[in-house]
Amino acid sequence: MAPSTSTTSFVFTVKRQAPELITPAKPTPHEYKLLSDIDDQDGLRFQIPVIQFYRHDPSMGGTDPVKVIREAIAKTLVFYYPFAGRLREGPTRKLMVECTGEGVLFIEADADVTLEEFGDALQPPFPCLEELLYDVPGSAGVLNCPLLLIQVTRLKCGGFIVALRLNHTMSDAPGLVQFMVAVGEMARGATSPSVHPVWQRELLSARDPPRVTCTHHEYDEVPDTKGTIIALDDMAHHSFFFGPMQVSALRKFVPHHLQKCSTFEVLTACLWRCRTIALQPDPEEEVRILCIVNARGKFQPPLPSAYYGNAFAFPVALTTAGKLCQNPLGYALELVMKAKADVNEEYMRSLADLMVTRGRPHFAVVRSYLVSDVTRAGFGDVDFGWGKAAYGGPAKGGVGAIPGVASFYIPFTNKKGESGIVVPICLPAPAMDIFMTELDNMLKSSDQPIHGGTSTFITSAL
Structure with a gap:
């Protein structure tokens, strides 16, 4: 594949001040608030990093983004005061915020680098991420630790970077964006957020008595009989761009009766199939894909629009590696569409009940691939006074501590001004070569030219 965008590897120095605690600007209630039974599942007990890049804005004069954002966070925490607390664990592993x-x-922090030096392809993985989002020793635990870590790094050009790490049990992507938008509003002079946060985590608590009424293969206990399929060493990280041309090329493989599928669904089916071919599991082995589905609108009535807890499910499509690889794309696509369609209010109620009856299990990771679409989450729209972000979204290509298991779908505009989706993929190097060949063959087999600067392949900043 011919790279469409490339950035050279580079190193820069970041000088950080000592970490400090930002407390709410006014007194807030000292109370305990239970998380929901969706929030405190094992698979969300980790820190998720997000990063925003902002360009220099001459109209902001000598305004210091660090001072502006620091003060805005303190004001926003008056309304989102649970973020200023600490998680505690009660009986049956129940999490609550004190x-x-x-x-x-x-x-x-300050960095001796300009935004331009990051190149045109602002997308994960980012160079020196550990310098732009410093892991303060002792701060990354789930319990009894800060729930948010925020680093603001000034750049030589007058731009800046806001990097943030969130304890995922507190919020999902829409919930985090809601908080960040509020910080932006306060930074621009508001006295209160335009959207007042809604806690109400009891809306996603288990029923009494709990009753699991749906099938939840995403929480199957899967034995790792053949060894872990993701090698921790010799991993290759690449990002792939899917614009209108690439999506159109993939849609040529969609059978007539599935033409109403979404871009997310066809892309997910394609990546799952290509990735499985690349990893070459035993044909009889079960493989699964987990699709993050926002369930806010699945309830009657819908959850409050300002609810900022986790409100999504991981519905799973399940088949054998042999069937997935040997069948045409329509086979995988139908499985993905059905899995997504399973999520409704009863599914979410059943899921909360499963959590309390089975001890809040982790989702299955053996021979699994998880995809999360953040193209409409709004990370890039967060404005602290310097305009929208040049890039806003996940700071890493995957989630949690297990490399290669997950990918985000991230909004991206290429050099030609085409809007599309960038998908960071992490695979063992030999598997990455097969993956790229398989994907390239699918795109080339249509009449869409993909070379000469329109390839899906983008080299990362690393």
Whole structure:
């Protein structure tokens, strides 16, 4: 594949001030708030990193983004005061926030680099991420630790980077964006957020008595009989761009009766199939794909629009590696569409009940692939006064501590001005070669030219 965009590897120095705690600007209630039974599942007990890049804005004069954002966070925490607390664990692993007002961790930093040096392809993985989002020793635990860590790094060009790490049990992508938009509003002079946050985590608590009424293969206990399929060493990280031309090429493989499929569905089916071919599992082995589905609108009535807890499911499509690889794309596509369609209010109620009856299990990771579409989450729209982000979204290509298991779908505009989706993929190097060949063959087999600067392949900043 011919690279459509490339950036050279580079190293820069970041000078950080000592981490500090930002507390709410006014006194807040000291109370305990239970998380929902969707929030505190094992698979969400980790820290998720997000990063925003902002360009220099001459109209902001000598305004210091660190000072502006620091003060805005303190004001926003008055309304989102649970973020300033600490998680505690009760009986049966039940998580709750003790709203202590201790605050969120904040780091002020300066980097000897310009935004332009990151190149045109602002997408994960990012160089020196550990410098732009410093892991303060002792801060990354799930319990009794700050729930947010925010680092604001000034750049030589007058731009800046806001990097953030969230304890995922507190919020999903829409919930986090809601908080960040509120910080942006306060930074621009508002006295209160335009959207007032809604806690109400009891809306997603288990029923009494709990009753699991749906099938939840995403929480199957899958024995790792053949060894872990993701090698921890010799991993290759690449990002792939899917614009209108690439999506159109893939749609040529969609059978007539599935033509109403979404871009997410056809892309997910394609990546799942190509990835499985690349990993070459035993044909009889079960493989599964987990699709993140936002369930806010699946309830009657819908969840409050300002609800900022986790409100999604991981519905799973399940088949054998042999069937997935040997059948045409329509086979995988139909499985993905059915899995997504399974999510409704009863599914979410059943899921909460499963959590309390089975001890809040982790989703299955053996021979699994998880995809999360953040193209409409709104990370890039967060405005602290310097305009929208040049890039806003996930700071890494995957989630959790297991490399290669997950991919985000990230909004991206290429050099030609085409809007599309970038998907970071992490695979063992030999499997990555097969994956790229398989994907390239699918695109080339249509009448869409993909070379000469329109390839899906983008080299990363690493």
